[in-house]
Amino acid sequence: MIEVDVRSEKIRTLYRQTMPVLVTNTLNAIIVGAVLWNVAPKARILAWVAAMGCVALARAFVSRSYHRVAPPHPRADLWGRFFVVGSATTGVLWGAAAYVLLAHCSASSQLLVTFVIGGMCAAAAGTTAAHLPAFLAYILPALTGLSLRMIQFGDSTHTVMTALLVIYTTALSAVARVNNRVLTEAFTLRFENERLIGEITIARERLEETNCTLEQRVTERTEALRIQSETLRNAQRMESVGRLAGGVAHDFNNLLTVILANVSDIISRQPSRDPPTLALNEMRDAATKGADLVRQLLIFSRRQRTIPETLDLNNVVRAMDKLLCRLLGEPLTLKLNLQASPLLVRVDPTQLDQVIVNLVTNARDAMPGGGVVTIETSAVNLAEPTGVLDAGSYALLTVSDTGNGMDSETQQLIFDPFFTTKDVGKGTGLGLATVYGIVKQCGGDIRVTSEINRGTSFRIYLPPAGVSTLKEQPETSAINVPGAISDPPPDNGTVTVLLVEDDPTVRNVARRILRHEGFRVLTAESAERALIVSAEHSGCIDLLVTDVIMSGMGGPQLAEQLRAARPGIRTLLMSGYSRNQAIPQDDPAGGAMFLAKPFTNDSLIAKVAELLEAAESRMRTPAA
Numbered sequence: 286m287i288e289v290d291v292r293s294e295k296i297r298t299l300y301r302q303t304m305p306v307l308v309t310n311t312l313n314a315i316i317v318g319a320v321l322w323n324v325a326p327k328a329r330i331l332a333w334v335a336a337m338g339c340v341a342l343a344r345a346f347v348s349r350s351y352h353r354v355a356p357p358h359p360r361a362d363l364w365g366r367f368f369v370v371g372s373a374t375t376g377v378l379w380g381a382a383a384y385v386l387l388a389h390c391s392a393s394s395q396l397l398v399t400f401v402i403g404g405m406c407a408a409a410a411g412t413t414a415a416h417l418p419a420f421l422a423y424i425l426p427a428l429t430g431l432s433l434r435m436i437q438f439g440d441s442t443h444t445v446m447t448a449l450l451v452i453y454t455t456a457l458s459a460v461a462r463v464n465n466r467v468l469t470e471a472f473t474l475r476f477e478n479e480r481l482i483g484e485i486t487i488a489r490e491r492l493e494e495t496n497c498t499l500e501q502r503v504t505e506r507t508e509a510l511r512i513q514s515e516t517l518r519n520a521q522r523m524e525s526v527g528r529l530a531g532g533v534a535h536d537f538n539n540l541l542t543v544i545l546a547n548v549s550d551i552i553s554r555q556p557s558r559d560p561p562t563l564a565l566n567e568m569r570d571a572a573t574k575g576a577d578l579v580r581q582l583l584i585f586s587r588r589q590r591t592i593p594e595t596l597d598l599n600n601v602v603r604a605m606d607k608l609l610c611r612l613l614g615e616p617l618t619l620k621l622n623l624q625a626s627p628l629l630v631r632v633d634p635t636q637l638d639q640v641i642v643n644l645v646t647n648a649r650d651a652m653p654g655g656g657v658v659t660i661e662t663s664a665v666n667l668a669e670p671t672g673v674l675d676a677g678s679y680a681l682l683t684v685s686d687t688g689n690g691m692d693s694e695t696q697q698l699i700f701d702p703f704f705t706t707k708d709v710g711k712g713t714g715l716g717l718a719t720v721y722g723i724v725k726q727c728g729g730d731i732r733v734t735s736e737i738n739r740g741t742s743f744r745i746y747l748p749p750a751g752v753s754t755l756k757e758q759p760e761t762s763a764i765n766v767p768g769a770i771s772d773p774p775p776d777n778g779t780v781t782v783l784l785v786e787d788d789p790t791v792r793n794v795a796r797r798i799l800r801h802e803g804f805r806v807l808t809a810e811s812a813e814r815a816l817i818v819s820a821e822h823s824g825c826i827d828l829l830v831t832d833v834i835m836s837g838m839g840g841p842q843l844a845e846q847l848r849a850a851r852p853g854i855r856t857l858l859m860s861g862y863s864r865n866q867a868i869p870q871d872d873p874a875g876g877a878m879f880l881a882k883p884f885t886n887d888s889l890i891a892k893v894a895e896l897l898e899a900a901e902s903r904m905r906t907p908a909a
Contacts, residue, residue: 291472293361298415298468299368303348306412307341310375314338314403321672325386326393335386337378345370350396365416368777372413373422377403380430387434399446402431403453410457414464421458428454473520538861539788544572544805546794549886550801570821571885593727595750597678598662601637611647615700616655619645623662628680631748636723644684646745651688652739659685665746673730680749685742691735699733720745761856782803785815785831785843786859791882795830799893804828809836812838819847826851828893833860844877855896859884 310417314337314767318330347367356364375686379402410541422795432450435443548569553766602623610619611673630637641660648658661683691699700721720743724731728748735741782804786792792808799806807822809815812835831840844856861882880892 287473287476289361290476291469292365292893294472294476295415295468296365296368299365299413299419300348300351300675302412303344303368307348309408311338311341311404313405314378317386317401319808320397321386321394328379329385331421333378333382335455337375340374340378342372345613346831347371348609350758351694359367365419369418369422371376372409372419373426375425376426377430379427383431383434388664399431401433402427403450403821406454406457409465410461414461415468417461420461420465424454424457460815538882543570543794545569545883545885548572593631593633595629595631597636597639598630598682598747598845599623600627601634602662602682603639603662605638605641609660610644610689613649613658617649617652618657620657620659620660621661624664626664627660628664630680630747631750632726632727632747633723636726640720640745641682641684643720648684648686648688648741649714651686651690656687657742659683661685664749674746678749679729679746682745682747683742684745685740687740688739690739690741691733692737696735700731751766779805781807781808781822781825782828782830782893783809783815783819783826783847785809785812785829785835785840787811787832787835794888795889798889799830801886802890802893804893811835812843815843816846819850826854826898828855828857830893832860833858839890846853857896 306596314334318334321330332475350363351367382398382402386690406427409420413423428450432454435450437443500828544815545638548565552565552569558888569755576673583752600775602621604618606621645658645660652658661681663681663683664678665681666678667674667676699717701718719796721731723744724747730746732744733741734744780803782799784792784796784799784806786795787810789810791811796806796808807818807826809818812831815829815831829844831843834838844854844858848856856877857880859880859882876896878892878896880889
C-alpha cells in the first residue's frame with residue numbers, strides 16, 4: 286500500500302510543477318525565436334513557436350483536469366502516462382529546433398540554442414526527477430536531436446560539442462536518478478511515519494475506549510446473558526405448556542367426540558315433530574364451545590392442521606380494513622402503514638386473519654377511553670441470528686396501540702393459555718396464546734414491547750414465501766396417491782369398513798354411527814390388530830377409518846401397508862391433533878381424506894359418503 290501511495294505522490298509532485306515548467310518552456314521558445322528571427326527562415330520560426338505554444342496549452346489543460354478530478358491511487362499511473370507524453374512532445378520540439386533553426390545560424394546563435402536546451406534539460410533533472418520516465422522522455426529527444434545536428438556540421442569543434450552533449454546527458458540522467466531515489470525514500474519515510482502515527486493514534490483511541498467502556502460492556506453482556514437465559518427458560522416453559530395442552534386436547538377431543546356423537550344420535554332419533562329439548566341443545570352447544578377451546582389449545586401447542594397458501598401480507602391487511610374498523614368501533618381509530626411493494630408469506634389464510642383480529646381485539650380492550658391502533662408492514666433483514674430466528678429476510682407485521690400498556694411481569698405471562706387481565710367473563714385467555722401458536726407454527730417469532738400508559742406494540746416476524754416455514758406440518762401425505770382405487774365401491778348394504786381406534790368409547794361411537802348407516806364394520810384397537818383382522822377377512826374391505834396417533838404403528842403407516850395388500854381401499858384419517866404426522870389434504874378422488882376430532886354423526890357420515898361417491902364417480906368416468 287505504501288508503494289502505491291509513493292507512486293501516486295510522485296505523480297502529484299509532477300503536476301504541482303507543471304505550470305512553472307510550461308511558462309518557462311514557452312518563454313524560452315519565444316526568446317530563441319526572437320534571437321534567430323533575422324538569421325533563420327521566419328516561417329519556420331513561427332511554426333515552431335506556435336507548435337510549442339499549442340503543446341504548452343494542451344499540457345496546461347491536462348494539468349488543470351488532473352487537479353480538478355483529484356484522481357484516486359489506482360488512476361495515478363494513467364495520469365503519469367499523460368505527463369510522459371507531454372514531456373516527450375516538448376522534448377521532440379526542442380530537438381527539432383536544432384534542425385529547424387540552426388541551418389544558417391552563426392556560432393553565437395548555435396551556442397545560444399545549445400545553452401537554452403541544455404539549461405532546460407538541467408532544470409528538468411529537478412522538476413521531473415520524481416518520475417524518471419517523464420525526465421527521460423524530455424531530455425532524450427531534446428539532446429539527441431541537438432547532438433545529431435551538431436555532428437552533421439562535420440568539423441572538430443562540433444564533434445567535441447557532440448561528445449560534451451553525450452557526457453552532459455549521461456550526467457543529467459545520473460543526477461535525476463539520485464534525485465528520484467531521494468524523493469522515493471522521503472515519500473516512503475513520510476507515509477510510513479503517517480501510517481505509524483495513525484496506528485498509534487488508533488491504538489490509543491481503542492485503549493481509551495476500552496478503558497472507558499469496559500464496565501459498560503460487562504454490564505451489557507451480563508444483561509444479554511440474562512435476557513438469553515430468560516428467553517430460553519420461557520421457551521422451555523412454553524414448550525412444556527404446549528406439550529401439556531396438546532396431550533390434554535387430544536384426550537379431551539376423544540371425550541367431546543363421544544358427547545357430540547351421542548347427543549347428535551339422540552336428537553336424530555327423536556320424532557321430527559318433537560324439537561330437541563333445551564338440555565340437549567345446551568349439551569351440544571357446550572360441547573361445541575369445548576371443541577373450539579380445544580382447537581385454540583392445539584393452535585397454541587402447534588398441533589393444529591394447517592393449509593398454507595402464498596399471500597401478500599399487505600393485501601390481507603387491506604382486505605380486513607372494514608372488518609377491523611367495525612371491530613374497533615367509533616371511539617377508536619385504525620391507521621394502516623403498509624409497505625408499497627408486496628410482502629409474500631406462506632401461511633394459512635384463516636389463521637393469519639385470526640392473528641390480526643386477536644391482536645386488534647386485544648388493542649381495543651386496552652383502550653377503553655379511545656386511542657389509535659396502527660398496523661404496519663415492512664421487510665426487514667436480520668444480520669445476525671437472535672436465538673429464535675436465523676439471520677435473513679423476514680416480513681414484519683406490527684400492531685401497536687396507545688392504550689394502558691403492561692408491566693414487565695404481565696409481559697412474561699401474556700402468551701400463557703388461560704392467562705388474562707380482563708374481567709371475569711370477558712375473555713378466555715386464549716387469544717394471545719393462539720396468536721403465539723400460529724406464529725411459531727409458521728416458523729416465525731412474536732415480540733412485544735410495552736410501557737404503562739404509553740401503549741403496546743406486537744411485532745410478528747414471518748419468513749417470506751419460498752422459505753420452508755411449516756417445519757412441523759407437511760402439506761401432503763404419502764397415502765394421498767391418485768389412482769389407488771381399482772374397483773368401484775359397492776352399495777351401502779355391502780360396504781365393509783375397517784375401523785381402527787385405540788380409545789374404546791370413540792371406537793364404539795364410530796362403529797354405532799357407521800352401522801346405523803348400513804355399513805358392515807370390522808373393528809380393531811390397534812394398527813397391529815387391524816393388519817390381523819384384514820388378513821383374516823376373506824372379503825373386500827372398501828374403507829379404512831383410522832385414528833392417526835396410536836401406540837405402536839400410526840394410522841398413515843397402517844394405510845400404507847393395507848393399500849399394498851388391498852389396492853382398492855380408501856382411507857379416512859381421524860385425529861384430535863396432527864403434530865409430526867403426515868396428514869393429507871382432502872382428496873376424495875385420490876382415496877384419502879382427513880376428519881378432525883371431535884366429530885358428529887353427520888360429519889363422519891359426510892366424509893365417508895364423499896370418499897365412496899368420489900370413487901364411484903371416478904370409475905363411471907370413461908378413460909381418455
